[in-house]
Amino acid sequence: MPRFVALEPAVEGWQVDPERLAAAVTPKTAAVLMMSPAMPTGSVLGKAHWDALARALERSNAWLIYDAAMERIRFDDGERVHPAHVDGLAERTITVGAASKELRMIGWRVGWVVGPAEILRDINLVGLSNVVCQVGIAQEAVAAALSAPDADDDVAHATAIWKARCDAIVDQLAGYPVIRPDGGWSLLIDTVPLGLSAFEAAERLFERGRIAATPMTGWGPSGDRYVRLVFANEPLERFGDLRARFDEAWS
Template sequence: MTVSRLRGIPGIGVDRVGDAADQLCDPDVLRLENLDTDLRPPAAALARTHEAIDDDAANSYLPFTGLRSLREAAAARVGRSAGVEYDAASECIVSAGGLAGILNVLLAIVEPGDEVVLTDPTYAGLINRVHLAGGIPRFARLNAGPQGWRLDLDSLAAAIGPRTKALLIMSPSMPSGFVLSRDEWLAIAAHCESRGMWLVYDAAMERILFDGRSVVHPASFPGMRDRTITVGAVSKEYRMIGWRVGWIVGPESIMNDVRLVSLSNVVCQVGIAMGGASAALTAADDGVASAVAEWEGRRDFLMDALSDLPVIRPHGGWSMLVDTRRLGVEPPDASRLLLEHGKVAATPMTGWGPEADRYLRFVFANEPVSRLQDLRERIRRSWRT
């Protein structure tokens, strides 16, 4: 019998599509189903990670809250984005990847039955972690328009109730590529201030912004430093998915509880990976700008190549959504047909929000434009569109 905390968790779907693509063992398959990237990590991070293999100090559980150098780098990184200062010793903890950090934060702030507001659509893994923490997910709708996604502020207000403990917001958000505007952040900040709620900010893709956008960090708004808990990682911006290193930065008032959860949950981070993560955060050239330019170019190519399809323009991140229901194809069927007839792996958004199940996701971070050239033709022969 399934325990209650697993009810309402269907999985994320990416695993099933990825397994099906792997079984084909065909290099012609376009891997658009998973948030991977073919772009290399920073050279300094690679060099320091190689050194860590022979560093006995890296082969250790200690320190449990993360290397001091990494905590200092992460606290400084978040502080620069927010325009405020954080103390690395008392306001920063290293986590075993960003999502482990999200779960640890939720376990530290959510009582069973508390509500947590997310956007719709959003990453199924965030929704699932709310369930695992004993919380109840509520949703603020994202509206798709000709220029991209916008947060429905009326839907946001309606999602917040007397049991709302926190808002869990990612920007840029996956799977949509939605990037909050300053006015949308201000609306969120006003709700947090008036209701005394936490804002858990998933900053995993914070700098992956297109069309000249710049970072707006919610802790930069008046009163929000003491209500915002920022969770970041080296996985996306720094192209270091396999390192499994993240960080949690927030006010001292909550960070001791987060530390206790961290010690009781994953305990510690990947020892041989932390030095490389620190090197990435402090590198003279972290490669983020050039990587973002490449990903933006791929976004632009796909928006042009798929211009006759109901694709919503992402303003950042690694992926975009196509409304296959408008084409008369349900996303699970669209995914199956694409793999069978077009050799394209793409994930249906079942479980990624109440209204997300009409979309199929294309990840553009893992395939160069040279391999994407015939994507529209592959779709045409799969869906007859």
């Protein structure tokens, strides 16, 4: 059975105590799944989190499965730490990457796994049974995108655009229960202070404000209280009347 560790919303963004995170690891834990920045919250883990997890995973002899699909989409100035570079985690980290987020190649469905050789043999068998064979042209396209001379600059440019969109949304919705993300391309709004469920808020935003928001029901134990706004591909100029449309939705 999975065990969840809840993030706590705060003025400065999502927070989770490193020791509370580590305390969720028990002798029965086989693996811990983490993503940073996380989706849909945009929360980011720091070195203190990885250090605490390293100690806990060593005690339990468990794996860390790290979803790195968004790791370069960061809006904060904090230290960039890959868990495989942390003492005690290199031999336990299974890194899962994808072209869908940073490279914006969502429909190509190409990803990769990096980790210790002994576990990758088993992962290859799982992939063989579930994927069989990825489309060749998609693999070539992703390889070209990853190896392009301007690949890093491209991701940095895209991240700057996403940050500008995020800042615009947060500024426009000042006073609403918006939790600022530290990365990614989505943010959450707490619907409880608005007196609505996530489904009710999403419905009202769509019907009255002409805004598409996703109820987070099914995204974890606290998902029922949040709706998500995705700014992956929304032009910045379309945010000009966002506040007015939100106000109209609650009128």
